[in-house]
Amino acid sequence: MKTHKGTAKRYRKTGSGKWVRAKAWRGHHLEIKSSRRTRRYAGVASVSETHTAKLERLMPYSAKGS
Numbered sequence: 001m002k003t004h005k006g007t008a009k010r011y012r013k014t015g016s017g018k019w020v021r022a023k024a025w026r027g028h029h030l031e032i033k034s035s036r037r038t039r040r041y042a043g044v045a046s047v048s049e050t051h052t053a054k055l056e057r058l059m060p061y062s063a064k065g066s
Helices: 005-010 035-041 049-058
Strands: 011-013 019-022 044-046
Touching: 005 011, 019 049
Parallel strands: none
Antiparallel strands: 011 019, 019 044
16 A cells, blocks of 8 residues: 555644644735734644544554554
């Protein structure tokens, strides 16, 4: 099985085995966004349990196996 490289660039697993992703809307045009808005988009967000099984299939060799 191969790792889906598009998924590997967008998602990662934490030490406890949860999936996390980067938040959207932080890519460009940051000058017109307020500081409050850019802070809200900073950091990572956890992935819902609905998508966990799909991610496990797309990335079978992720660091923390479940």
